[in-house]
Amino acid sequence: MKITIASGKGGTGKTFVSTNLFFAIQQEGTPVTLIDCDAEEPNVMEFFSGIRTEQYPIIQKVPVIHDDLCTYCDKCREYCNYNAIICLPQAKHIQVLEDLCHDCGACLAACQYNAITEKEKTLGHVSVYSLSSGASVVEGRLSIGVYSPIPVIKGAMHYPHQEENTLFDAPPGISCPFIATADKADYVVLVTEPTPFGLNDLKLSVQTLDTLQKSYGVVINRSGLGDNSIYEWLEEKGIPILAEIPFDKEIARVYSEGRLIAEVNPGYRYFFSNLYQKIQNHAGNCSSQR
């Protein structure tokens, strides 16, 4: 099963849940891979030590336009659906905006003057770490200055040697990077806080997941801190609460030390095993309903 762990914004405990869940699943003897899809700020490996066994670049081709051959006929720009080319015949100006290029090849096909060639651009890297437990953590990391993290996220998510059971640690937010990560999952775990802000973000995430027709459940982090509105809303919508993580100083301390509470405290190991059980039950129910 592929499970995405996501949150509407950063700092709600998404990585806390994904790393501890990963640990608890391994302890049960189930092979599992954890993939850090937050390519702009990957941080999963801060909680594990392991050896890097593989690293490969994610490469995109981008067009290069040669001024000396270009006649400024404007055809390549007309063919580009992504506004990635600016062509101003009067000013004799032509420019590719690499950030916007989707590597579709249309401009190359359009140019009749052989003025366009391609070069390779490195968008980021996928690294694979082998932990002492034998499990692997895969990390996508965007190169500095690259605009869209999507190709690197997809590159990490398609790591060919991942186990049948994989956890995707999603990028924060509800835009394309999150959608790319949720889209491949059989089940999505939304981590939130019981505050008005948390509820607001949760509503947006839920809307997106409904559009994608995903099954999902909610983990409430730092429960007991905010108000009741989130519980009322979840009840009204019939969205399951998979777990509530209490506000606990020990959790905060262990997390800030870069360690896993499920490893330090057996009670929490049990807690996360339980969460995994609930996810499986719930995902099973959802798929049998379809």
Add this chain to the structure above:
Amino acid sequence: MKVAITSTGNTPESLLDSRFGRCAYFVIYDTQSKSTEYIPNPNKDSLEGAGPASIQLVASKGVEKVISGEFGAKVKSVFDRLQIQLIVIKDQEKTIKEILDLL
């Protein structure tokens, strides 16, 4: 000389639109003939690349100056290369007419 101004509407009473790439209209003003043209911005709702597409549009009109509420870093760098001058007006309450009077 031609000047482009981002506008929220298609009359002189319309307010300046603070966004460049996704503004509602472009006003193209010719300081010699004193003529104005209002062009609806086709890139208003583009998911991506509204900035560059809008540069393409105003630059192909031959403007030498662009007036808006703000410009992104990428947009700025392209305009720099085209040697088109950018003017930022922070006052959101300014109408197109008031801006034209300043030119």
